Amino acid sequence: MDEKSTRQHKGNLLDIDIDTQNLQCQHRPSPGSALTIPRPTSRRGGSTTPRCSRTVSPYTDGSAVRAIILRSTQTLYGPSFAAGFFCAPPCQAFLFAIFIANFNSGYGIPLEENNMARVIWSTNRASPLGENATLELTGDGDLVLREIDGRLVWSSNTSGQSVAGMQITEHGNLVLFDQRNATVWQSFDHPTDVLVPGQSLLQGMKLRANTSTTNWTESKLYMTALSNGLYGYVGSKPPQLCYKYEVGTGQKGKDPTRVTFTNGSLSIFLQSTQAGKPDKRIALPEDKSTQYIRLEYDGHLRLYEWSGFEWTMVSVVIDMDNCDFPTVCGEYAICTGGQCICPLQTNSSSSYFQPVDERKANLGCAPVTPISCQEMKNHQFLTLTDVYYFDGSIITNAKSRDDCKQASLKNCSCRAVLFRYYHNDSDGECKSMTEVFSLQLIQPEILHYNSSVYLKVQLPPSASAPKQKRIKVILGATLAAISSFVLVIIVGIYVRRRRKYQELDEELDFDILPGMPMxxxxxxxxxxxxxxxxxxxxxxxxxxxxxxxxxxxxxxxxxxxxxxxxxxxxxxxxxxxxxxxxxxxxxxxxxxxxxxxxxxxxYMPRGSLDRWIYYRHNNAPLDWCTRCRIILDIAKGLCYLHEECRRKIAHLDIKPQNILLDEKFNAKLADFGLSKLIDRDQSTVVTVMRGTPGYLAPEWLTSQITEKVDIYSFGVVFLEIISGRKNIDISEPEESVQLVNLFREKAQNNQLRDIIDKHSDDMISHHQEEVIEMMKLAMWCLQNDSSRRPSMSMVVKVLEGAMSVEDCLDYSFTNAKSVISAQDNPSTCLDPPSASILSGPR
The missing domain is CATH 3.30.200.20 (Phosphorylase Kinase; domain 1)
Structure with missing residues (x-):
């Protein structure tokens, strides 16, 4: 396209200087200069365009781009940042956007055969442009978007600030600069739904998700940086909290909190942070190519990467179950097992809600009868038990369940209340909601409290109903109740007889068990x-x-x-x-x-813990930081079983073979086949001796067992992780065969450093004092008297630095050998484990 044809384009084009090395167009303003959005053309059709963009053929999915300025990020053929116009199929509306597309960097021509352009920022999500709209850099230095009729759609509001030009940086930041190359305005200060490497989300800024993959308008989901971390909300009045990543107390400083995507992580810098040192980092896959993080319409924060051939989703930055997101099932619907259903009254077939779209359950539900503030006397609640709601903020104390419900009935703007309690419903917590988003059906065992949701519904007026009709309703209800009672008796007799015959069958009927997996x-x-x-x-x-x-x-x-x-x-x-x-x-x-x-x-790709601490596979020693994290993970898992479930769960077989590691060496407890439930009102449970030699607590001899046996086993595993050896190792000299005996001797002689793993130079040279201090916690867990051992919540607090180990510990630990030899008739569960005991990845 020659200079003459360029000047014939509608409006006066911006003067363009092209930096061929960086593929960067800098626009020098002249009064009234403008760029026009032309209709997408075919490959064979011509179009008059600026010199730093070319005629754009639609991508195979029907979308198209027109790059006005371009900045290469990779090689000659690869993804590049560009600013210009983008249209999604069927290309009837346009966005002024920054996008990453695959260009022939030598010519600035998009490569159609690769994936469609990825939009990372736009100005007019809520108001897409029609054909022949204009982008204009005015003589006053203001960048504006106007429709063909002159209506203003968007402005940079930089009028009178001596703007000299516009460019896109190597990080994808669109910048207006002055004569001294100082930034006057930049797109990084106005994020939409994407962060690119080098971009920060400052306190007060928001990432707002699109409504859907095809609807570019802003949804109610957003993320923002607050004084003490990263938070996610769904917009309502007031906003409802759906995610939080707290990293501090939010102490005020001179700089605002910021969340920065850089160096393969999402780093969170608080107001009180020292320069250059983040308070927390959310680790991401290594930056090998062009990447970006998008807040998706479904609430997920996902990391995308260019693989050389296509865009792939490589990581979910925030790991949450799908049902935990507030809009996964739209409004009012209940998410259970990834499915969306409309709520029904417990033990009733009455239907107060209906799907918005029968074919798209994820769009949610709507009340059959809309709520009317003029008919408040006909408001009542639909009761949903064992239902969890994502927003746990702004909870107020309530004297009882009825107080919580009655207060809400008096407020017409309230659409639902959440009531939860830990022990009895006369001392609970209440939350009212002006908008109701996705609910989640849960098993009571998962939460350590009871949770119910009450949805406000509108009943039809009944005061004017004829008396005769009400009598018929009462009679009908009575007859139905009698019929139901008779039917229940018949069904009960049938079920009882059938169960009697089923008990004769060897096969267990697992289908009737509640809460089963697939x-x-x-x-x-x-x-x-x-x-x-x-x-x-x-x-x-x-x-x-x-x-x-x-x-x-x-x-x-x-x-x-x-x-x-x-x-x-x-x-x-x-x-x-x-x-x-x-x-x-x-x-x-x-x-x-x-x-x-x-x-x-x-599947746990790193296998069980024993393969990493016994050096059976010639693996490199784990560093001290990884060992500390594994110990803390084990403690948190046991703490949940002992103290956070509705019923206490004693594992009874804690050992390295039952501790599995994922790809990042995060530890998880496995093999609950030997577990025994302990009711809250029981302090002990009598059971046969079970477990693995070397990890058994002394009280197994008395058969008076509590969850404290797990804490003793945890202490033994703790020592194995620190020492890098088995607790019973016959290859050692006789005096060192049993690790617990050796530990007792070294503790009494103040020679604990001899216990530290000899393979780990990291622990011996750099963390010796810290390791020895940690051994005191193992001593506390190994106390012979179970009442003197700490609870697992206390162990977690010590590991996290919130409390100290108890003084005056007893060093007379009972070794595993004496426990086994004192048992006259050991259980078959005490047979030594086989050589290949579950140590591979699983």
């Missing part, structure tokens, strides 16, 4: 594991095999024999099938088919 057929698991060909390990109750269900890797534990381990299998499914915690291995499903018994777990 059930698989044996044939399905045989196919997923390639006929159980890849064994990860084996233990006392069976073998573990690697498998793949869809694209997800799993570990399938197969219990050997028709009846062997049946009781333990049922205990595992009932106990942990509905329990989820970041430090507990998740049970995905199970199989109960004839004599086949299998459990399907999430």
């Amino acid at each position: 059930r698989f057929s044996f044939e399905k698991l045989r196919e997923c594991t390639e006929d159980f060909s890849k064994k990860l390990g084996e233990g006392g109750f069976g073998s573990v095999f690697e498998g793949k269900i869809g694209e997800k890797r799993v570990a399938a534990k197969r219990l050997e024999g028709a009846r062997q381990g049946k009781k333990e299998f049922l205990a595992e499914v009932e106990t942990i099938g509905s329990i989820e915690h970041i430090n507990l291995v998740k049970v995905i499903g199970f199989c109960a088919e004839k004599s086949n018994r299998l459990l399907v777990y999430e």
